[in-house]
Amino acid sequence: MMADEATRRVFPTEPASHLRPRSRSVKSLVSTPESSFWRTFRSSTLHPSYLHLPITSLSFSPNSSLLAAASSTSVRVFSSLSLSEYDPDFDPALFATLPLPDLAYSPSFRCDGALIAAGCENGAVRVFDLPNDKPPKTLRRLNAHSCASRVVSFPLLDHKLRLFSAGDDALFVQWDLPTETPLFSVPGAHRDYIRAGAPSPVSPDVFVTGSYDHTVKIWDARVDSGASSVLSINHGHPVESVLFLPSGGLLATAGGNTIKIWDVIAGGKPVYSVETHNKTVTALTLAKVRDDTRLLSVSIDGYLKSFDFSRFKITHSMRYPAPLLSVAFSPTGTIRVVGTNNGAMYMGIKKKKDEFEDQVGSDDFAWSVPLPEKPTSRKNIRYFKRGQSEKPSEGDFIIKRPEKVKLKEHDRLLRKFLHKDALVSVLKTQQTTSIMAVLEELVARRKLIKCISNLDNDELKLLLSFISKKATQPWCARFLMDLAKCVLEIRAEDIRSGGPEMAVHVRNLRSMVAHEIQVQRSLQEIQGMISPLLVIAGK
């Protein structure tokens, strides 16, 4: 019956977009490459301790095999390999627990991952080694801080004997590990607690500290200039976290609900300010997204946001059910961990390999000459299948087979002019928008009344149950009220003799109408109250 319509566009009855006001959030649901990347993470929850104590800091070892989490009086070290097969009932993921005398802060791995250092509430800084088979043992105890040593960090570059620490006593120290002595020490580096610090990715001697006195200072251990820093930047809020961006020339600082990017080389010039969090931003970290780098920030408002600092744009955001205090992203780009203030850690572990990463991997071999393909003999089945799975390369001109129009069941029936069947089939799907679209199409074809009078009893029940459910929904009420009236008029006889099920539908309809009348009446009352106010306001 139907002619080939290859040359013309076919419009399905849906989307009957007029049935619903367009929602504004539709745009955000549109999949971007970034959101699809983040969607490849499988999320799970981990409670390192059964106490609901905040997880103040998280850190991955540089080779990604270990994750350290500071909570209560210990630093727990997890093996990230076993994290990926984490079983919530049994806890084999725990690799080691590092005991500390007081509340633990800021675990930091050395660049080779062999040592770990952590600060403590009483000011002590401990350095542990992490042998694979034996329990960890304390190697060094560094005592200089009189208050909590909140910032402890190994340099990022290959300098294994140095350690930076800073604390609430506003003291900043660079340690020589073997001798446990401070090499470079700045008492009163800030005028308030130092709560943030980060080593430079380009020099082992450069370190940045951020403090509650709103300033961020950059120190160079090679320049012994007393208490004055190389560079001082005013962030404007108490600084919670600082971070060098990979080039070492840009600095990200977080404090209050803003994140600011500074150009260090240009003498601390502000580059950009991000104000998308609603509450204090607590931690920053870098994440590898495919072949790009993002700045991840977490905040008390429970959002994790991914910021593309090359385009200065928020590319993705995730919501967590608790205030977030810390965040870490594994250097391999496969694990994402956030720590909350109630002791839960939310992990995202990458489920599958991105096709993008495959491409990146293959890039390494791009210089090599591809081997000539082995000629397949005619006996081999591959000979007959050759070329079938060939992918077009970039320069190829692709001739596409005309796309087959995918039609839903009711659309197919409508194209065959089987109007009643289409109505019944769409009623069975129970999708309101589809049903409304088909009903409207039937009206346009002048076939609705005929359809209604041709429905048999079971189909009539379907229609009645739909009407009795949806008749008073605002966006389809105008249509369905008229329809309900019409159905009741045309099929009065069948409804009366239709048995108890039909009666239930009619009763539902009646109670719905009664309820709607009630609603309308109260709305009118409200209108009556408001309109004099509006008249007065108009004058």
Place this chain on the structure above:
Amino acid sequence: MIVGGQSLVTSPPVFSHDGKKLLVCTGCTVSVFSTTTGMLITELEGHTERVTSIVVVPVAGTVGTKFSDYCWTASLDGMIFYWDFSTPDLLKKVNVQLPVHSFVIPNILSASLGRSDKASQNLYAFISVEDANKEVENGKHLHGSIQIYDLTNSTRAGGVLAETHKPETLAISKSGEFVGIKKQKQLNIWRVPNKNLKSVNMKKLKLHHTRTLSCLAFHPTKCIVAAGDVSGRILIWRGFGKMRHSQDGGGKMKIDMGDRPGVRGEDDADSCSTWHWHSSEIKFLMFSSDEAYLFSGAKEGVIVVWQLDTGNKTYKPNIGSPLMYFTDSPDPSLSCVSCEDNQIHLLRMPSMDIIKSISGIKPPLILSELQGDRSRVTIGCDRSIGFVALPTKDYRIQFFSLLDGTDISHLQVIERNYDPVDETTVFISLVEVSDDGSMMSTVEEKLPEMGIGGLISLKFWIRGSHTGQYTLSTIIYEPHNNAGVSDMAFCPGRSMAVSTSYCGNFKVWVNNSSFIHSGDEIQEKGGWRCQSVSSYKEIPMTAAAFSGDGSVLAVAAETKITLWDPLNNVLVAIIGDSLGPIRQLAFVGSSEYIMSFSSGTKADLVVWNISNLSTHWSYKLLVEDICCTRSETRVAVLALLSSSDKSISTGKDGMVLVFDVENPIPVSTWFVKKAKGGRLSFINNKLGEATDGKLLLAYINGEHNYVLFDPSNVKEQEDLIPKSARRPQSYAHDENVSHGYASIYGELPSFDLTKARSSDSIPFVSSERPWETIFSGSSHALPPLSKLCSPFLESLLEKAEKQTVLSQ
């Protein structure tokens, strides 16, 4: 100066002998299109009436004739012309004296004009002519007749072959052996003898059917004829005419009554089979060039391919419009199909893919009585470009350039599958384009079925990078609840629009959308929102217009005009009353005048003065459309003549008047045809330097034929207007026009020139109750008392008379 908009599908098009050109009848000219590009190559101008049929002379062998293109054309003006359409030159004129509706030349292959060797025969044509003056015989009106005409000697050859009720279309077999017509429920077929073509030795063969036939086609080689009837059946007669034609003159052979399936009565055929798929009248039948298939088409818009031997059928692409004609070319891989929506599609043959489309202006949307409301064709006053936006039947808008006469683009407004068979229940009722063409709004209506499910929605569109490319900005469902939208207007220079409705309110819409650059694409946020809703005494609002600077909004509340400040939504003033509900409003340039007209029984055209809120002048005319220039004070009015008028008999039912708004005497006047549903618009002239800077007036008549001309250039217009009106009209006749001057006394009297002259400078108030309004307005604008007194008293008298009539 520019005439266009002719229908391409009044008659079947014809291919040239090499298939490179397509000859299409377009009004009084024949347009020659290239089949490779679909562009117009040349036009054959010469006929003074509609051209009805074309016969292309095939290349006869290779007898030293130079490569050339010759054709014969016939027209309703009773002339048959012979053309060389490659140059194009008119070579020969033959006067038949009767309107020719169709003609064929059977022996065109063997005979050729211009060859003087004695072997060549005279060229004979079968012509189907209309003789309107023929007497009524036996109570039958036989207007049409089939005759043979000797084209070589320009004489009639013999008598009348057949007489029909109305002129019929002739069909001819490819070899020229058979010529046939349909004659109500029968087919008449003649075999053309090779020599000595005279009407006396022509034998007529009749094939009967029970229904009225609509078309016929001959098989290229065999004795097979196919005919379609009005119910959609296709009848195939095989082996017709074997008996009678083979033994002409001899004694009648006994007809074997047995073994002739399907053949009725004593019809001379071997068998007759019937195929039925189409549900409506068959529009064309055509045998394929390989003789194996039969193509048929009807209203469904689907070409059905029947296998001749088995009757199996396949369906070829849905063209999406009722089909009219199918023509095949000498090139077997090319053919064309004409559609009712004024398009000719060139098809690649075996697959029937559309290669190119030649599209003319879309025919007007005809709504049945049920739909009631006027459907308007709106001229997009994009004055620099001069295009019109026309709603089409298949839920689209066609953008048509009047200056170039070409179709620019199509825009799908309603996302719905169009089926030509369905009655129109969803349609675009209003299209409005803003002055600069950057914004467009459409109103679509869905008619309810027994009161269920009607929907009116308003869409705003924003122009893209090209002309005629619009993207949807906002959809507003049920802009005025259930009530229909009566008019839309855009504010010049601002993103503001107003929609008026029959439910008694109007809404001002503003576009405060911001564009967000997200990555590569631009997202639009916001869109059109309702800024304010206003009403005036709950009277239905019928028309709206913005002043040239956008500071004043005039909305017609039936008979009154309300003036608003659109930004603050404040009613500024009211001008009252016109005689009937106002249909359209227009501000006259930057002057202080506003023009309105109303239709119905109390039709009038009024120019109002805004500064003193009074009538400036008025006419009692049935007006179809008005348009004003934005800068000057000229206005153009399209008026319909009342049926009593004498010029109706010549087919002219309307006139275009150009006024200077200060003066009620028209500057110039033209009579036009088919003014019902016509539209007027001023557009900028971008062609020619001679008329540079002047506005052209575009007039589109009810059948979407149009003419563009410079209204100030009187000399040229005499040349031009006859083309649109088809008959010369002397300018002296134009004096007649002022007859429409409205008098306040009842029905329109016959024209009285002196009276109009004497009172033309007086602003008149025409109203049903003049004694109420005659003295309104400021004192300096009132006419002198001596002028006012008599109408006032007479109006009182008339009132009294009416009352007495009533009391009786």
